[in-house]
Structure formats: structure tokens, C-alpha cells
Amino acid sequence: MMRYKLTIAYDGTKFYGFQIQPKDRTVQGELEKSLKIMTKGIDVRVHGSGRTDSGVHALGQVIHYDYPGELSEKAMFKAMNTLLPKDLVVQKVEVADSYFHSRFSAKEKIYIYRLYNGEVRNPFTRTYASWHPYPLDIDRLREALTYIEGRHDFTSFASIKDPIENKIRTIYEARVDYDSEKQEFVFLFRGNGFLYNMIRILMGTLIEIGDRRKEPEEMQRLLKLKDRKQAGPTASPLGLYLKNVIYD
């Protein structure tokens, strides 16, 4: 029995999220299916650094599992990439010690959010970026993002379905750049953890600030209010990417 840590990437378009479901196609489901073929029928439970919703992509998700056998990192890499479907790939395999846990050992996570801002819809990014066809003011977005950075209670930006009691998280970095060639705003969020739907609710609020429906300072007020109903809508999952999970 050996513990493996894998870095994986997936195009979330055709997955019903990360977490295994009885009927729908999920990332965890596909990983466990491939492992079961490798073990000739023994079930292997896969643990992820966190769930991603239906439609959310991953550039560097981290998972771990205990495998009943001792394969080299190279052999595990090759076997998994041979068995996995084309929209899910293993980028790196490492043998981990038994204390390693993809979720509990994680120190930081980085997400990015792609927001296409062109006037005409883009057939190439329809599932890879969300679309807002109205002008957005980058200075207003940047001001709002400064209020997110730091240690805050993010109750206003968590799904009311999130059962976690402690809603305090630290955001080390929250920034946005504009790619003029692609007509896209690319947001980056780096923090010690994120609540359920937190980035999508932050994005829904940021879009309202960027197009002048709300003031940038509203972000400060919302953090104090601790009321999900006061924040903006939950933005589309299609622009969201889990970019990296960072361990010690």
C-alpha cells in the first residue's frame, strides 16, 4: 500500500463537478474508475484538495489516494494517463508519506476567473470564460479587490448551503488584469481557503461594481454585514479555474 499525490488538470465542461455522484460523470468518479481497472477490481478512494462545481475547470488540482501496490511514479503516471478520458489529465505523480492529505495539508489555493468582455459572443470561450458584454471599469474593480485582501469573515460571500461554521479566511492576493487581445479580464485570488461559492459570489459582486451598479466601497460594507442576501449574484462557474494548491 502506497500513498500517491497527483497534480491533475481537467476541462470542467463535461463534468458534473469533482465529487463522485451515483449517476453523473464526475472527476472523482473517472479517477476511481481508472484506478479500479488498474487494481483489477479493488476500490480505491480518491481525496481531492477540495470540490469544484459543475463546469469549473482545474489547471492544477491536487488529489491523493492509497494504492494497493507499489508502482513507480512514472508507471502510475503512464497508467493513469492511458486510462483517463481526454478531458482529464495527470500532470505529475509523487509518492507521498502517509501524513500527507490533499485537503488538510493544503496551505494556499490559487483560483483564476476569466471574464470575457467583448460585445460579440465568442464561440471559442463559451465554456472557458464567463461573458459580460457591458463596459467594466478596471480601476473600480481594483479598488474593490483591495478590500477583499486580508483576514475577513466572508459570511456575505458564502453559499447559505455551506455548513462550515468558521467563515473567516485570509486572502493574500486579489488582483485583476486586462488582456486586450482576448478582451478578457483575468482575476486571481490567492488565499488560505475559500468557502463554498465564495469566488463566484465575489465575482457576481465585482461585476456589479465594475459596471457602476454598486460602489467599490460596498465591498467593505458587505464584509461587515455578514449577510449573503446583500451581496451580488453567484457568477457563472464557466470562468472559474482552480489554478494551484500549495503545500509546505
Added chain:
Amino acid sequence: MMRYKLTIAYDGTKFYGFQIQPKDRTVQGELEKSLKIMTKGIDVRVHGSGRTDSGVHALGQVIHYDYPGELSEKAMFKAMNTLLPKDLVVQKVEVADSYFHSRFSAKEKIYIYRLYNGEVRNPFTRTYASWHPYPLDIDRLREALTYIEGRHDFTSFASIKDPIENKIRTIYEARVDYDSEKQEFVFLFRGNGFLYNMIRILMGTLIEIGDRRKEPEEMQRLLKLKDRKQAGPTASPLGLYLKNVIYD
């Protein structure tokens, strides 16, 4: 009756090419279907600047048609984009004079070819770039591309199914850049016209030159030979994009 010139973009992944087919989903088929809804049943024939194969994408294809009615450019733009499927978009509508022909009036075309060169397959570019996981020497590629530029008989690089007799074309520009972040080579070809499969056969040959199976000078010899069988294989359509069609 008015003639309209449209600039369109499409994700070629789910189209069986541009040209209308009795059963399969094509770009021309979808355009004509939308127009027939607008005319309440009158068939409108769509003419493209050229066909694109199954899987080939377009960033700026140009089409024209004679429409039995007089819609403003804005109204035509809006109606078409409402009716067309999500992987096909109208970027621009212009009323054209009756001498304009999307194919015969075209002076230049620009194609790009995206070649992903990472060692691990990329779930995000599986239908948007072709994949060659072995080292490619950019200096060798660039030397080979210099031999393509100019006025040449491209018989060696045309499908034997191409019925066109005159196989002389002028390539004004043939270059390649490497995008290190994406691990992609991006080729650009600008010319007064291209034969059937010409870029894909050039690409199949360039890949053999880039990874040292053939010498760059082979490109010169192949142009002189005028024999399709001597050139490289026809590369995948998935990396090919019709970028622009240029008119006077």
C-alpha cells in the same frame, strides 16, 4: 434584394466542415437554416471565401449572400446572432455591392496553425491545437519557412483530390513563434490563395523537419519535385484556423 458581406467566427470542433452536406452539421448549413427562418421559408444560398475541413476553426471567415429584403446591417447582425448556434457567431455585417464575391474578390488569406508541444497532453486544447510531444527546433522550422515564401508551384503540397489545374500560389509571409507559457508553436501563413489541404501538408512536412527527420532544405527540393507522395503527411485539422480574408 440586397447583398450582405458577413465576417463570421466558428469553433470547428462540432462541424463537419464549412460546405453544406445532406445529413451532417456544417457551417453553411447552419447559416442557411437561420436565413430560411428569417425569410419565412425562402432559401438563401450562402457563399464562403473558401471551404474549411471538418474540425478546422475560423476567427474571421467571410461569406456573402443575396437576401430577399432590406435589413439594416444592425438588424441583420442581431437576427443572425439570435438564430445561430453558440459555436458560430457573426462578428460584422456590411451591405456589399453586387460585384462583391466572398471568394473571387478575396486578395489574401491568413491562416494560423497552433501546435501544442508539451510532454503531457492538454485537456483544454484537445480540439484547438494539434499535439506533437517531441522536441522541435525553431531555427530549423524558420529556415524551412523561408523556402515557402514567394511564388511557387505547390503541387507537392496539394491533396491529389484537388481538381484545380493551376497550382501556383504566392505566399507573402510564413513564420512561426513559440509561446512558452502555453508550450505552443503558432505558425502563420499569408498568401494569395491556398490549395486543398496545402497548409496541413506543409505542417506535416514542417513537423518532420522540426524534429530532425528531414532537413530544412528538403522544402526546396519538394517544391521542385511536384509530387505529393514525397511530402510529409497531412497534419491534423484541429490546429488550423482561418484567421482573416483580405479584400481591396
